[in-house]
Amino acid sequence: MGLLTSINIAATGMAAERLRSDVIADNIANSSTTRTTEGGPFRRSRVILRPITQETYFRTPFLPQGLDNGAGRGVRVSEVQKDSSPSRLVYDPTHADAIKTGPNAGYVEMPNVNIVTEMVDLIAASRAYEANSAMANGSKAMFMKALEIGR
């Protein structure tokens, strides 16, 4: 437990939320990309977050402190996952990436990006970023008070 630990925790939250909004911006920017280096249309990414403390929180009446892994240390990005949900099909036979044969001939595979979902996620990420930044600002004001002791 240090004086600056709460600021560091808020910083992990801000970094994670920033990455989340970066990924959302990438999804929105590529919302009509039909051609990627991996082949096929663009697939939306999503950020998987998890606490930095990985160990399970064990509860036992016999060892109240023994298996305790300390106060939480913030959040981290576990992975950036590709969403494997099916892509949107749009009928456009003149499109260069239109499917040539089969039952879906004439359709273009568009990315599985839903702008509304992305915007809602962006608002959530931005609010969470604000909450973390408010936390860091509050901690700063608090510790400035501590520096005034004995003055």
Place this chain on the structure above:
Amino acid sequence: MFENGSFGKTVDLLHRAMDVTTLRRQVIADNIANSGVPNFKRSTVNFESSLKKALESEEVEPVLPMATTDPRHIGSWQSVDWRSVEPRRVLDYLTTSKSNGNNVDAEQEMMDSLSNQLLYTLQSQAINFEFNQVNLVLR
């Protein structure tokens, strides 16, 4: 000089209280940072009630004290030293408030952080006041 007087006790109490306020702020910051993580459960810090109990146990006499005629006897009443009271982190693992198993309430945490900040300011002002009182004498 100061260890056993009211000054020493006040400063020690405030010191411990400020440590706990810092720990509590760390726990609140962790809750807020993890407010979007599925299946994360919020934690809280318990300290004040056990400190109050320990401080009261020094003054309150038991109604029916049991005689201890041998040092190996266990008395029915033992006062708790307030210096031994440690903050306790509690995981709120029973409740769920969102569909992803997370139970962090952002408004609640922001209010907690605000009251935590004001409490820390108050404590630092109180400790400052104590030192200023001594300064008055020393000057």
